[in-house]
């Protein structure tokens with residue numbers, strides 16, 4: 007609760023410990039590296055990072071090429087962490103961090119060579135209009151890169167088959183959180199996991215579904231890769 011008695015937003019609450027929790031999980035960092043590698047980002051590119059959070063992906067993209075990055079996020083607190091981080095970095099005009107919603111992209115954002123997003127787009131329930139809007143912000147030949155978990159959490163929380171599928175994932179996730187980020191990481195990812203069970207702001211779909219949505223939105227060359235062999239975390243690329 008805040009001083010005014012309002013319930014804190016989940017990401018507001020998480021922002022200050024994000025880098026010390028999910029930001030320390032090896033499976034997350036490997037996914038970010040794969041997203042950058044398959045993005046094909048090159049010098050001069052204009053890149054959009056949707057749900058940039060504390061900037062873990064944006065900073066990697068900026069490091070990989072002399073590109074410019076617009077990072078958007080719904081959470082002012084996540085953006086504040088990102089801004090604090092880049093204050094002393096001499097990135098100049100190469101990075102523009104602003105408030106934005108994946109579910110209703112600001113038409114003023116303009117056109118991009120690469121649009122990337124990691125573990126964010128599953129928060130949006132109505133996915134096809136969002137994918138269509140993403141495509142509309144890409145230049146011809148531009149690339150969409152999505153990193154997320156390949157898990158279908160849609161459905162009724164009381165459905166035991168669904169629950170079993172989610173718990174199989176969560177067991178691995180929680181073990182990895184404890185191993186990589188200790189008790190604080192475990193506590194945060196434990197609470198995050200419950201949100202998946204109860205459809206509480208988390209609406210994951212399988213990568214088969216993401217790929218179908220991208221094709222339906224008019225993307226070509228849709229490819230899905232696991233972060234490492236057998237990983238539940240996958241990276242999709244699609245070309246406009």
Ligand SMILES: C[S@@+](CC[C@H](N)C(=O)[O-])C[C@H]1O[C@@H](n2cnc3c(N)ncnc32)[C@H](O)[C@@H]1O
Pocket residue numbers: 017056057058059060061062063078079080081084106107108109123124125126129130
């Ligand atoms: C798990 S974090 C991922 C941050 C970063 N992309 C990364 O991989 O480390 C999810 C981020 O998505 C943001 N987010 C959630 N729903 C969003 C939406 N509808 N539009 C934009 N950002 C959103 C949250 O504020 C949070 O910063």
